Amino acid sequence: MPPDAVYPGPVMTAELRTAAGESLYPRLEPLLAQVQKPIQYVGGELNAQLKPWETVDVHWALMYPDAYEVGLPNQGLMILYEVLNERPDALAERTYAVWPDLAALMREHGVGQFTVDGHRAVRDFDLLGVSFATELGYTNLLEALDLAGIPLHVVDRDESHPVVVAGGHAAFNPEPVADFVDCAVLGDGEQAVGDITDVVKAWKAQGRPGGREELLARLARIDGVYVPRFYAVSYGPDGTIAAVTRTRDDVPERVGKRTVMDLDEWPYPKTPLVPLAESVHERMSVEIFRGCTRGCRFCQAGMITRPVRERTITGIGSMVDQGLKATGYEEVGLLSLSSADHSEIGQVAKELADRYEGTNTGLSLPSTRVDAFNITLANELSRNGRRSGLTFAPEGGSERIRRVINKTVSKEDLVRTVTTAYANGWTQVKLYFMCGLPTETDEDVLEIADLAVEVIRAGREASGRKDIRCTVSIGGFVPKPHTPFQWAAQASAETIDHRLRVLRQAINADRRIGRSIGLRYHDGKPGVIEGLLSRGDRRVGRVIERVWREGGRFDGWSEHFSFDRWTRAAAEELAVFGVDLDWFTTRERTEHEILPWDHLDSGLEKEWLWDDWQDAIAEEEVADCRWTPCYDCGVCPTMGTEIQIGPTGRSLLPLTVV
Amino acid sequence: MARQPDGPPPPPTVQKLRIRYAKRGRLRFASHRDLARALERALRRAQVPMAFSAGFSPHPKISYLGAAPTGSASEAEYVEIGLAVACDPEAVRAALDAALPEDIAVLEAVEAQEGTGSLADRIDTSVWRLEMPGVPLAELQPAVEKFLASEIVTVAKRTKNGLKDVDARAAVAGAEVGEEAGCAILHMVVRQVTPAVRPDDVLAALAAVADLRPPSPPRAVRVAQGRLDDTGTVADPLGPDRAARPLREHAAI
Numbered sequence: 001m002p003p004d005a006v007y008p009g010p011v012m013t014a015e016l017r018t019a020a021g022e023s024l025y026p027r028l029e030p031l032l033a034q035v036q037k038p039i040q041y042v043g044g045e046l047n048a049q050l051k052p053w054e055t056v057d058v059h060w061a062l063m064y065p066d067a068y069e070v071g072l073p074n075q076g077l078m079i080l081y082e083v084l085n086e087r088p089d090a091l092a093e094r095t096y097a098v099w100p101d102l103a104a105l106m107r108e109h110g111v112g113q114f115t116v117d118g119h120r121a122v123r124d125f126d127l128l129g130v131s132f133a134t135e136l137g138y139t140n141l142l143e144a145l146d147l148a149g150i151p152l153h154v155v156d157r158d159e160s161h162p163v164v165v166a167g168g169h170a171a172f173n174p175e176p177v178a179d180f181v182d183c184a185v186l187g188d189g190e191q192a193v194g195d196i197t198d199v200v201k202a203w204k205a206q207g208r209p210g211g212r213e214e215l216l217a218r219l220a221r222i223d224g225v226y227v228p229r230f231y232a233v234s235y236g237p238d239g240t241i242a243a244v245t246r247t248r249d250d251v252p253e254r255v256g257k258r259t260v261m262d263l264d265e266w267p268y269p270k271t272p273l274v275p276l277a278e279s280v281h282e283r284m285s286v287e288i289f290r291g292c293t294r295g296c297r298f299c300q301a302g303m304i305t306r307p308v309r310e311r312t313i314t315g316i317g318s319m320v321d322q323g324l325k326a327t328g329y330e331e332v333g334l335l336s337l338s339s340a341d342h343s344e345i346g347q348v349a350k351e352l353a354d355r356y357e358g359t360n361t362g363l364s365l366p367s368t369r370v371d372a373f374n375i376t377l378a379n380e381l382s383r384n385g386r387r388s389g390l391t392f393a394p395e396g397g398s399e400r401i402r403r404v405i406n407k408t409v410s411k412e413d414l415v416r417t418v419t420t421a422y423a424n425g426w427t428q429v430k431l432y433f434m435c436g437l438p439t440e441t442d443e444d445v446l447e448i449a450d451l452a453v454e455v456i457r458a459g460r461e462a463s464g465r466k467d468i469r470c471t472v473s474i475g476g477f478v479p480k481p482h483t484p485f486q487w488a489a490q491a492s493a494e495t496i497d498h499r500l501r502v503l504r505q506a507i508n509a510d511r512r513i514g515r516s517i518g519l520r521y522h523d524g525k526p527g528v529i530e531g532l533l534s535r536g537d538r539r540v541g542r543v544i545e546r547v548w549r550e551g552g553r554f555d556g557w558s559e560h561f562s563f564d565r566w567t568r569a570a571a572e573e574l575a576v577f578g579v580d581l582d583w584f585t586t587r588e589r590t591e592h593e594i595l596p597w598d599h600l601d602s603g604l605e606k607e608w609l610w611d612d613w614q615d616a617i618a619e620e621e622v623a624d625c626r627w628t629p630c631y632d633c634g635v636c637p638t639m640g641t642e643i644q645i646g647p648t649g650r651s652l653l654p655l656t657v658v
Numbered sequence: 659m660a661r662q663p664d665g666p667p668p669p670p671t672v673q674k675l676r677i678r679y680a681k682r683g684r685l686r687f688a689s690h691r692d693l694a695r696a697l698e699r700a701l702r703r704a705q706v707p708m709a710f711s712a713g714f715s716p717h718p719k720i721s722y723l724g725a726a727p728t729g730s731a732s733e734a735e736y737v738e739i740g741l742a743v744a745c746d747p748e749a750v751r752a753a754l755d756a757a758l759p760e761d762i763a764v765l766e767a768v769e770a771q772e773g774t775g776s777l778a779d780r781i782d783t784s785v786w787r788l789e790m791p792g793v794p795l796a797e798l799q800p801a802v803e804k805f806l807a808s809e810i811v812t813v814a815k816r817t818k819n820g821l822k823d824v825d826a827r828a829a830v831a832g833a834e835v836g837e838e839a840g841c842a843i844l845h846m847v848v849r850q851v852t853p854a855v856r857p858d859d860v861l862a863a864l865a866a867v868a869d870l871r872p873p874s875p876p877r878a879v880r881v882a883q884g885r886l887d888d889t890g891t892v893a894d895p896l897g898p899d900r901a902a903r904p905l906r907e908h909a910a911i
Binding site: 025030032033034037038039041042043044045046274276277278282325326327328329330360 | 684685687691692693696698699700701702703716728729757759874875
């Protein structure tokens, strides 16, 4: 196609309705000249894919409901994009949340939500898959639906509208968005998207029998797919859920998650997307294992992604090789929930460093457990690249609270590990903590200050340097579904803010030490709203819709988030049900309360979660089942899965020099 | 004294290449930083043997010359790269062109010759071509004439520190109008002064002197850059390097 055919001049008066799959770019281009960072809307990234519309049966639009710079590096979306585009009968394009400046122009000029690959209207696709890493993307989903011209409520959609599919960790409790999403996929998406594609393809080929209702019923029979409209929720006089019942008997009573076994068979993304625009991660990532059984009780990811499935050292090596060739990145992130726990991590790091000697290619681990860190590993990681700071996540300030959250490490070990890093030439160490954990007192949080002071004092001594720094980064804890803390009372914003205040004072008490310690924190308000959306039920949907109607967007961004708008909407929309914001957040649940997500099965036995919650209160630890006997959390037998770890004993061969 | 990494210093620069490239189509929306990132990654994918700076954070030796504004296309962007192994400039050009997105075209690469001076000293002027869809030639012509007849045309320019008044007239060495395929075109020769006068500033000036308001945003292309001589010609900044090209052996890349 000659360039002129792709980019004709702006045609503002053109007929607004386009043929299915037609590019909106000619109408979008004049708007892009008027907005901030237009590059994020033009697509054409390295390794982006664009297929002809008519050659496939099923069209997927994949959305990350946040800004492009945050959404583009998302591994989940990149994986599904490749998996779907490899099918000859499907295509997948990406779409992201557009900023308010462009959204206003799109509304003014009648340009709908578009994909960045083909600039096709999202409205034209068969499916809109939305990946929710966090609940704070819900208002952006509503904005995208509205911009796309898709009715907000599932009940108002007909068979011409895309099926809206939610995925990601937040999909393990999709009840707050049950009014807006047609279905949710629980667990790993690689195989589920293929099954969904098959069902949609067959239904279309048969002439769409039974309309949308029949399509959704067929989707509901796919393992891992939950269709909220086929489940009715009733409430008791005290506001708690009385029952969740199926409205059709051909859908499962409980929906279980999907689990991909043998990661080596799923080496995605093979050709990671490389944006021109700046993004939050300027590196390529290779997922070295999925799942985590360390058993940190606050960690939803660790609970819902069990069991551990490692990629082998050779599988990792070939992904790194292929990815670097395809991207030109200078850094490879070895990604997982706790990367230093890979059974062959030392060898992986050493052999990759050997292989890329002299090429200025750096390796990084996103975060390291204090007890899994060693200096040899850290040296291998930074051998060929830039020596960045080290990050540890003790999460809890005192040994007591670390037993409560089951992330046990002694203060001595922590100080020793960080001091070793300073002694070996690292000058920057970042420590992550949480505030507002169950049973926490001011004293637990104040111990963070003691720890930081001790780290600096010992670090100055060990390194002989005055210019070492320690950054304490601290966030408010939000209890999540499918974790032992799902019953816990969330700390109020006032409690969080008070504890952060006393912590800041304690750190600054001695300026000679305090000036080497940075403190980064957010106030407790966004966490309260995240808590409402995390553990909310279907009644919370009205609050989300109200907030969006009043202008709420980009709630993960402090400059856009309005706590007042949320609390006002919550008060007014929830009053008719006799519940409120506190009821969903700071209220402790009782053992037998029906939780909104009880009919969604992560594999964890509710009894085991309750026992683990009781152990937490008793400050009792639980070991990791990779290295100690099974303690019956329930996942493997329920899901028919097993732990897959090395060592494999294999080695990376040197790459042949071309 | 600043600490140095262990091991030998990186190999020195043995050859400098001066490169002209174009940004076209959708990538006119790329900013200078976007392009710089894309170029660095493409150099790695193309396995060009770059020279690196010393220190804990080695950076490839790349010098950028003034970039066309975000939203403007260009046929004449310049960059200079330092190599650790001498290469055939044409081979580097082709490899880099293949490694970059389609809308970025690497047009020329020449070896910088000793004693010919810096590239920056050979560039002081831009030649612009503005497509102005929906603007009648009969309106554009008198507006440009009125602008050229003015001695000073002050426009408010958005800078990091808020709005600032600049004269859009003095920097414009010449301007004429034409028409292609029914679309009015404005050709301009604009000196690179500080603060910069960009196509948007000239458009603001046309609005100020003649109330010319395009119904949709004009599309600007930087056609050439170079030194403006007394005859009004803009000289090719790679000319001096091209003129004095010695024979030398190159490594293949």
